[in-house]
Amino acid sequence: MKFSSPAPETPIPPLDKSSFKKYPIWDFEDIYNQDAPPRHSTCNQTLRNSQDKSFKKAFLPNIRLYLHKDNFNMSEWNRLSHFNNPFGFMGIQYKDVIEALKLIPVPKEPLFPLKPGGYGCVRCAVVGTGGILKGSKMGKEIDDHDYVIRMNAALTKGHEEDVGKRTSVYVHTAHAITASPYFYKKYGYKAAPADEGIKYVMIPEGIRDFQWITGLLKRERVAAGQYRNTRPWTYYSNKFDETHFYVLHPDFLRYVRNRFLKSNNLNASYWAIVRPTNGAFSIFLALHTCDIVSVYGFMTNSYSNYSNYYYEDVKTHVVFYANHDYPLEMNTWKKLHDAKVIRLYQRL
Structure with a gap:
């Protein structure tokens, strides 16, 4: 499909x-913003030296990772308005999110120095919440990495032996950071990780996330929408520092889906809700910011042997939601492991 761009300073009508x-x-589906080449790596084991033909063809080492006030304008709005959330702004009014877009700070340092x-x-561990970690005793190995990335209900207290205790980066949406304390309170989860120096990476899932960002960065109650009157900064355990706050760029999110995780479900009537999981985006964030990536607590072929989450005392079945293509992700992690791009914990 093609489109005709309106005047440079005019937002297109929402699709x-x-x-x-x-x-x-x-x-322009597979055209993405790219930044200056990433840091030169002297790591002999860096995944950027991978000779796997499939990975090399798809991988863009300098894909634009972060959305911020200095890399956004009306032309970008009109381009990204052709893609649904979280890959763009389809169906959203310009006036409803521009305040947030003008507030997002420019990252002051790389995510992982x-x-x-x-x-x-730079050695990174990406830790999911899969039941495969229960009884694994992988905690020390996870914590021995330079950096540890977690997402969603990142519960560590009482499970340190299996999942470690360190969190360097917490990847989240507004829904994940607000709903996790409610849904997982019975397991001991209280709030998002708040380690000293922690960095928070947000996936802008939809308009509610931009309303959240506005309140967060202005230190004001959210003015409208699902989180109206909420005080966002209180969900970060008083550890929120805007210089350690990053928002993933819609181009990066679309690139991950298009190049690595393009589900056949995009051809279904419910296509607009289909997207990779927060964990999947976290893995690819690590692949673009780290040299060596180890992945724990993600779905493998033996997932039915384990509970849904590692913090559950009674075994439950893994739930497959329509908005995520879990088999596709599971097969992708195995493929990347076999290609030696990542090291996937499989508990064989």
């Missing part, structure tokens, strides 16, 4: 998702 019976493909004595390598 209606219901006008499309399946995911619409535009002629090189640590002294690390032989030039």
